[in-house]
Amino acid sequence: xxxxxxxxxxxxxxxxxxxxxxxxxxxxxxxxxxxxxxxxxxxxxxxxxxxxxxxxxxxxxxxxxxxxxxxxxxxxxxxxxxxxxxxxxxxxxxxxxxxxxxxxxxxxxxxxxxxxxxxxxxxxxxxxxxxxxxxxxxxxxxxxxxxxxxxxxxxxxxxxxxxxxxxxxxxxxxxxxxxxxxxxxxxxxxxxxxxxxxxxxxxxxxxxxxxxxxxxxxxxxxxxxxxxxxxxxxxxxxx
Numbered sequence: 001x002x003x004x005x006x007x008x009x010x011x012x013x014x015x016x017x018x019x020x021x022x023x024x025x026x027x028x029x030x031x032x033x034x035x036x037x038x039x040x041x042x043x044x045x046x047x048x049x050x051x052x053x054x055x056x057x058x059x060x061x062x063x064x065x066x067x068x069x070x071x072x073x074x075x076x077x078x079x080x081x082x083x084x085x086x087x088x089x090x091x092x093x094x095x096x097x098x099x100x101x102x103x104x105x106x107x108x109x110x111x112x113x114x115x116x117x118x119x120x121x122x123x124x125x126x127x128x129x130x131x132x133x134x135x136x137x138x139x140x141x142x143x144x145x146x147x148x149x150x151x152x153x154x155x156x157x158x159x160x161x162x163x164x165x166x167x168x169x170x171x172x173x174x175x176x177x178x179x180x181x182x183x184x185x186x187x188x189x190x191x192x193x194x195x196x197x198x199x200x201x202x203x204x205x206x207x208x209x210x211x212x213x214x215x216x217x218x219x220x221x222x223x224x225x226x227x228x229x230x231x232x233x234x235x236x237x238x239x
Contacts, residue, residue, distance in 0.1 A: 005101060008089075009025075015220055045119070090183050100180060147220070
């Protein structure tokens, strides 16, 4: 299995203001820890040992937070301009040494199920011979603390089908496994990873796996406050 994760942490998080006035969104605290700190903890639990983090907005806050990290190797990719979710990875592709890797949004916050760690759910579903990208999808019916958007449906073969009118049964969590090779012919500069997801879907190589735990879409101050009021992270559940 892969030992590498790329965390997207360059964005400004404008919808979460005022919490992001002086902090990048991944450094906003949930359950008394920055969101990105929870992500790194989850990575460690499944054996990931190399993490690349891209930086732009107030990136020094993230480098400062991890300056004493010794258990896992963290490499930073600083951007002179925002390169979006696709361009940020393409810009740092030479730092990725494996054929496939986790790509995780820096604001992804989740709680594992009692039966399986979330990242293990993705790893256990991965099949390199038939997939280019595997998305972790949250059933919108499970989302009670934060706003939901029906990004995708899943067909009988397990392929993910984007719901362009946002009426799908699942929301994309910002957690995925992806092949490095899909970036080889991607454009340089700024572009969205959604372009590569749509391309993989058109080629029948975009798949989805349903999340067994709880993932929360922290987009607005109300979302953040709802999660912080309800979460009992140490016990692994929402209350």
